[in-house]
Amino acid sequence: MNKITGGKAVKSPGLLSLIITILFAGLIIFAGAAEPSGPGDFTSNQFSKSGICSNCHGSSFGEWAGSMHSLADSDFFYNAMLQEYGVAAEAQGLSPEFCSRCHTPIGVVSSEIPPLDGSHLSEVSKEGVQCDFCHVVAESEGIGNAPYILEPGSVKWGNREDAESPSHETEGHEFYDDSAYCGMCHNIYHPVNNLTLAATYTEWEESPYAENGVNCQACHMTPGIVKFEKNPGKAASSGPKREHVYTHHFVGANAFVTGEMGEGRHEKRAIEYLQNAAKLEVNASDSAEPDENVEVEVKITNVGAGHKIPTGVTEEREMWLELTVSDSEGKALYHSGALDSNGGIDPEATVYHTVFADADGKPTVKVWEAASIFSDNRIGPKESVIEKHSFIMPENASNPISTKAILHYRSASQVHIDELFGEGAYDVPVIDMATYPEEEEKSSTPGFGMLGAVVALSLGSVFRRIIQKD
Ligand code: HEC
Ligand code: HEC
Numbered sequence: 476m477n478k479i480t481g482g483k484a485v486k487s488p489g490l491l492s493l494i495i496t497i498l499f500a501g502l503i504i505f506a507g508a509a510e511p512s513g514p515g516d517f518t519s520n521q522f523s524k525s526g527i528c529s530n531c532h533g534s535s536f537g538e539w540a541g542s543m544h545s546l547a548d549s550d551f552f553y554n555a556m557l558q559e560y561g562v563a564a565e566a567q568g569l570s571p572e573f574c575s576r577c578h579t580p581i582g583v584v585s586s587e588i589p590p591l592d593g594s595h596l597s598e599v600s601k602e603g604v605q606c607d608f609c610h611v612v613a614e615s616e617g618i619g620n621a622p623y624i625l626e627p628g629s630v631k632w633g634n635r636e637d638a639e640s641p642s643h644e645t646e647g648h649e650f651y652d653d654s655a656y657c658g659m660c661h662n663i664y665h666p667v668n669n670l671t672l673a674a675t676y677t678e679w680e681e682s683p684y685a686e687n688g689v690n691c692q693a694c695h696m697t698p699g700i701v702k703f704e705k706n707p708g709k710a711a712s713s714g715p716k717r718e719h720v721y722t723h724h725f726v727g728a729n730a731f732v733t734g735e736m737g738e739g740r741h742e743k744r745a746i747e748y749l750q751n752a753a754k755l756e757v758n759a760s761d762s763a764e765p766d767e768n769v770e771v772e773v774k775i776t777n778v779g780a781g782h783k784i785p786t787g788v789t790e791e792r793e794m795w796l797e798l799t800v801s802d803s804e805g806k807a808l809y810h811s812g813a814l815d816s817n818g819g820i821d822p823e824a825t826v827y828h829t830v831f832a833d834a835d836g837k838p839t840v841k842v843w844e845a846a847s848i849f850s851d852n853r854i855g856p857k858e859s860v861i862e863k864h865s866f867i868m869p870e871n872a873s874n875p876i877s878t879k880a881i882l883h884y885r886s887a888s889q890v891h892i893d894e895l896f897g898e899g900a901y902d903v904p905v906i907d908m909a910t911y912p913e914e915e916e917k918s919s920t921p922g923f924g925m926l927g928a929v930v931a932l933s934l935g936s937v938f939r940r941i942i943q944k945d
């Protein structure tokens with residue numbers, strides 16, 4: 476595991492600067508041998524509420540407010556699972572603050588947790604993963620399970636070498652522009668058996684994106700979604716104009732909790748992220764004889780995400796393909812991947828996610844019970860999978876036949892959400908990540924429609940050749 480040590484010069488003129496520099500040099504050497512910050516190391520009033528930063532960093536604040544980082548503590552779905560963990564933790568002697576290290580970090584280091592019901596939390600702790608937590612991370616003891624070392628106080632670390640602020644010291648720290656920063660919390664290991672429960676950082680590290688220097692920040696802290704894209708503007712209202720300022724939306728795929736908690740801007744962006752992640756190609760013939768065995772192949776490619784799709788807490792997430800083949804009169808000849816009346820996915824469909832098994836080998840979504848990985852069929856960055864479907868052409872169907880495919884995503888199974896909150900409490904939205912043929916709007920002119928069909932057909936034949944080679 477790589478250890479990241481920190482900082483460069485403090486930007487504050489004069490003797491004070493020199494003293495602080497020396498002090499910090501000392502601190503950094505000292506911190507090299509330090510343990511991650513733990514319960515009782517600080518009090519919550521050593522951290523500023525985000526509203527204070529917002530006075531000068533209005534844009535960053537506006538982007539962060541409503542993000543899953545700002546909701547990390549208050550998220551109702553997380554809290555329901557946290558309460559279940561609390562019961563198990565007490566029974567089995569597990570560390571009560573395990574989950575909160577990532578979801579409510581200030582609450583943990585200031586010993587406001589436990590209790591897990593949030594009744595001792597200060598307002599600043601309830602802000603979850605917030606400004607003055609993130610910008611006082613001096614160092615990390617590696618990747619996963621949140622091994623941050625905090626130095627709350629007047630220095631705010633960031634990506635700039637030349638920032639000057641009237642209200643705090645600033646310090647450039649390469650760590651902030653490194654995926655390892657995010658890797659502190661975006662890899663999760665079981666607290667006892669060390670089983671990998673989430674590994675977004677590792678998935679990224681082993682991907683072509685890492686090789687090409689496209690880090691988490693490029694996609695999640697710039698307008699680019701699938702790549703770095705400049706965001707000219709000001710990092711602070713009283714600061715200079717900058718060619719690029721990092722954004723703080725931290726959008727991923729969560730359109731469920733953001734939507735339910737009234738964060739429409741982040742909900743919309745999550746849908747946009749999902750719709751940039753995958754591509755579908757279909758290889759199917761447009762006619763068939765009665766009784767013929769008709770084969771349909773769908774290739775799903777992860778074109779935009781710098782990690783597997785889905786990633787993160789993938790025991791909850793669901794991604795699956797819905798495939799419909801119809802005859803010329805619109806009669807369905809084949810349909811796979813539909814939802815039943817309880818919101819369950821057609822058992823014939825492949826659901827892309829991770830299934831954990833408990834000690835008895837039974838599937839579980841309670842990660843603290845996980846003892847092994849039962850299955851994991853997710854699609855790696857820049858990788859593809861091919862689904863093969865087939866059906867028998869009925870007697871009374873009419874040619875030509877047409878194929879429609881939709882790649883769906885939802886943040887959790889409806890059945891699990893109904894179990895947690897009761898039926899009818901929440902409808903988990905199903906997001907269409909990609910469709911085939913592509914949405915009508917994009918090929919509404921007849922000429923384009925034809926062109927689209929030709930492209931699709933020729934893609935189909937290239938695709939067939941690739942498959943036949945295997
Ligand atoms: C009185 C105004 C003001 C307040 C309040 C303020 N800042 Fe700043 N901050 C600035 C200015 C000005 C800059 C420099 C911007 C630039 O150079 O582009 C800055 C820069 C930064 C940087 C960039 C440092 C770097 O090296 O890249 C970070 C991080 C930062 N502030 C965090 C915070 C946090 C966290 C808070 C709240 C606890 C906060 N600021 C409150 C004015 C303020
Ligand atoms: C090349 C662009 C790119 C890079 C690099 C990238 N992401 Fe993503 N990320 C996406 C896209 C697009 C999505 C939406 C699709 C999805 O859910 O995977 C996403 C989704 C996510 C999600 C939500 C996943 C879910 O289904 O709940 C998390 C969390 C996340 N990213 C974290 C990270 C972290 C941490 C890193 C670095 C280790 C990273 N991302 C690197 C583009 C990227």
Ligand code: HEC
Nearest residue numbers: 528532535536539604605606609634651652692710720721
């Ligand atoms: C999850 C941790 C996290 C949170 C929460 C967070 N930041 Fe940041 N912030 C970062 C990182 C990482 C960077 C640098 C990105 C890079 O260099 O790739 C950054 C950059 C900045 C910058 C410099 C931007 C630039 O390009 O000049 C400012 C200013 C800033 N943050 C202020 C804030 C404020 C204010 C808040 C709260 C509203 C906040 N941050 C919340 C992690 C965070």
Ligand code: HEC
Nearest residue numbers: 543547550553577578656657660691695725726727728729
């Ligand atoms: C202190 C731990 C911590 C750090 C550091 C951290 N995150 Fe997160 N992040 C979280 C938690 C916890 C959540 C989920 C909150 C929830 O769903 O309740 C989250 C959620 C997200 C999401 C939204 C996922 C979704 O499903 O929509 C994205 C995107 C994300 N983080 C990106 C980043 C990036 C990029 C960095 C590095 C600059 C980073 N995070 C650093 C703890 C952290």
Ligand code: HEC
Nearest residue numbers: 552553556557560573574577620621660663732786787788
């Ligand atoms: C090492 C950091 C870390 C720890 C420890 C951790 N989480 Fe998380 N949690 C995250 C991150 C990061 C995400 C967002 C990933 C994603 O979007 O898929 C997340 C997301 C979640 C979600 C999904 C929330 C949503 O809105 O969709 C639930 C539920 C959750 N965590 C529960 C827990 C529970 C319960 C524990 C303790 C047993 C726990 N977490 C421990 C980092 C952590």
